Amino acid sequence: MLSLRIAIVATLVSLPFGIFVAYALARWHFPGKTLVAAIVYLPLVLPPVVTGYMLLLAFGRRGIFGSLLAALGIVLSFRWTGAALACAVMGFPLMVRAMRLSFEAVDPRLEQAAGTLGANPLLAFFLVSLPLAMPGVIAGATLAFARALGEFGATITFVSNIPGETQTIASAIYTFIQVPGGDPAALRLTLVSIAIALVAIVASEIFQRRGEKRLAGSA
């Protein structure tokens, strides 16, 4: 399942960045914070085609980053890795939003307490803030994953619709319903994508509830 691989890679690779950006937006005050937030949330409001086209301009073979990466032997455009990048960019705002909210809900005085006990800020983050924000982190990752599975517009613009290379479940369904007699195949894929989505949502609900239960202290 190419779609699944693309979505998983997109989610996992963007996860550390998502956590970092979410924490920075939740906790730190720095100049240009509003601008950073705007850029992060931009793909949420832009038409996906625009995002895809911008990716193509930037990461295409002759794009600013694309040509640099090509020199290193990494080509993103019209490859599955490019599809993963498009999915990651589209899912990023959803991921950051959920995580930022849960980081903001963590009492900063708990981090201060960890500091007075001798934990440096990095350790305080990994031992206190991250575990406490875990339900939101999981929710954010799930949302990004779901977005990656369903991503269509940016992907098709950036990496086209090449069977076996960049054809995701969404673009495959689109292809099938364009050709005569493709309906049964489209329906099959539709059921598959519903199943994946359900599993993802149920799994994240379970994780989240377990996290909340632990915090409520049912020892």
Add this chain to the structure above:
Amino acid sequence: MIDVDVARRVPGFCLKVAFKNGAGITALFGRSGAGKSMTIGLVAGLAKPDRGRIVLDDRVLVDTQKRIFVPSHKRRIGVVFQDSHLFPHFGVRQNLLFGRWFAPRGARSVGFDAVVQTLGIAHLLERAPATLSGGERQRIAIGRALLSDPRLLLLDEPFAALDLQNRLEILPLIERLRDEFKIPILYVSHAVEEVARLAAWAVVLDDGQVVAQGDPADVLRPAFGEDPRFASASILAMQVGRRDTAYGLTQLIHPAGSIWIAGGAGMQGGRVRVVVQATNVTLAASRPQGLSVQGALEGRIARVETSGALALVEIELVGEGRLSAMATRRALDDLGLRRGDLVFALVKTAAIDERLVGGTSSAPARNAG
């Protein structure tokens, strides 16, 4: 020892404090908004002063001129906050051990078992913080701070959120900490009784300034409060005298006389501080006979301050110390009492909360301030 001399300005408030502490417990005393918590934050490294110096045991923690600022995690100052701030995702045991992971191995002078025993928390170790009562949470928070092997312990009104019963259970614990672990403690409070009971030295803050510092019995007057009539109180340093077991009373001795309190007050001969509300003191011009009041303290009137129908009388007691008494102006005139006159102050036994009478450590720690 900590030596603090800092200034910090935030919108609407200006803090400028300088003080030192000694061994034992030093109280930061003042009404809310006086700058106590801000001072604690500066000492703990949770905020930066605009200018000033903080030195702990010859180690410079803050020096704005030399641009030194040691972050809180390197200061080795334990803090117990008003609400315990336990980590909700860890159990009690992990909370207690949290700071231990970071304390330098060679410096572990505080034993886990000793802390658990002193605080009486052995039965709570496997619980989750969310299931604990307020008093239990504070005890865990104190243990957690102790186990990080701090060179100084900051207690920021640790009992403000607790009810009287819980507070009375924890106060003796603080005394045990002071005597057993030998870690200097900076104790923030706005409760005269707590400071009188625990502290060897008190620093009185008001509106961001240090207005007095010294022995609690000397500096905690005049009292702070909304209504001076009920807020005025004096602190008397006394010695535990004999016990009347048949009636369950204990005599407290002062050079100016003695008073009786209900219940016990520790070892005979031990030194205690007693908080006496001015409204619970009755004045007599001669040594009283045949009254239900069981104690009289002799002294001379040092000051009379009238306000409406009432008068606040300050009595310079024989030996040492001052006692405030609240009376009506008419009573003073009827007795013909004026400044410099000899009086006997009667303290009602039932008016003293014996649970708040506490021992200062056997060898009172003082410093030159």
